Amino acid sequence: MSQQQPLISHLLELRNKLLRAIGSVLLVFITIVYWANDIYHYIALPLMRSLPETGSMIATDVAAPFFAPFKLTLVLAFFIAIPYVLYQVWSFVAPGLYKHEKRLVVPLLASSTLLFYLGIAFAYYIVFPVVFGFFTSVVPDGVQVATDISSYLSFILKLFFAFGLAFEIPVAVVLLCWAGVTTPDELRQKRPYIVVGAFVVGMVLTPPDIISQTMLAVPMLLLFEGGLIAARFYSKKEDEPENEQAEN
Secondary structure, eight states: OTTHHHHHHHHHHHHHHHHHHHHHHHHHHHHHGGGHHHHHHHHHHHHHTTSOTTOEEEOOSTTHHHHHHHHHHHHHHHHHHHHHHHHHHHHHHGGGSOHHHHHHHHHHHHHHHHHHHHHHHHIIIIIHHHHHHHHHHTOOTTOOOEEEHHHHHHHHHHHHHHHHHHTTHHHHHHHHHHTTSOOHHHHHHTHHHHHHHHHHHHHHHSOSSHHHHHHHHHHHHHHHHHHHHHHTTOOGGGSOOTTOOOOO
8 A cells, every 4th residue: 555655646746737737728728719810810821922813721611710720729829838838747757857867857848848949930931931932833724722721720730840849859869868879979970871861751741842851851950960069068977876866
């Protein structure tokens, strides 16, 4: 029974953290849902600016005009609440970490959040205008561009997550080097394979066009190089002894 008590207390604490994280997302959602249509309009601007005068966006499903902005607003609420969600994760795992691990995790959480936001901003302000401009410029004669709002939402959310996750590469490189899995020198030696892998990932995560694939692969490679620079300051031998007691 004494062994079950700590497990139950940890599960209860985990439940409380999850409820707080979900509650933060719902709170943000309730705050911004009134502007759901305006938010969708803003997200649709890169495509609408590229459409010809005769082009427009359409809704092929009866409920799409309601559910598309609703879904987008819910995802946006999650994006906005990410710092608090990560804080709940941090507060749950922190008691079990060593002091040297705590010193690393806090800046990594902050940098990963910032990089995720930068990835989304890069997709919206840089990639979308180029990609949509290209798509609308190669429309065959006699074909009118009329993009479904639900299809457009699925398309942009896929790119948002792809670029947001791709911008986490420096954090992944630092973690791998800090954990002793690899070293910056070993990663530099594998650079040709990483270049090929970046374009493969770009091909898998983005639409089947060379423009968006390249615009994802190139930042990934630059971020990889930035991760190598940052990883120089983290080495397994610099860590404190593993038997160091964690701070409460």
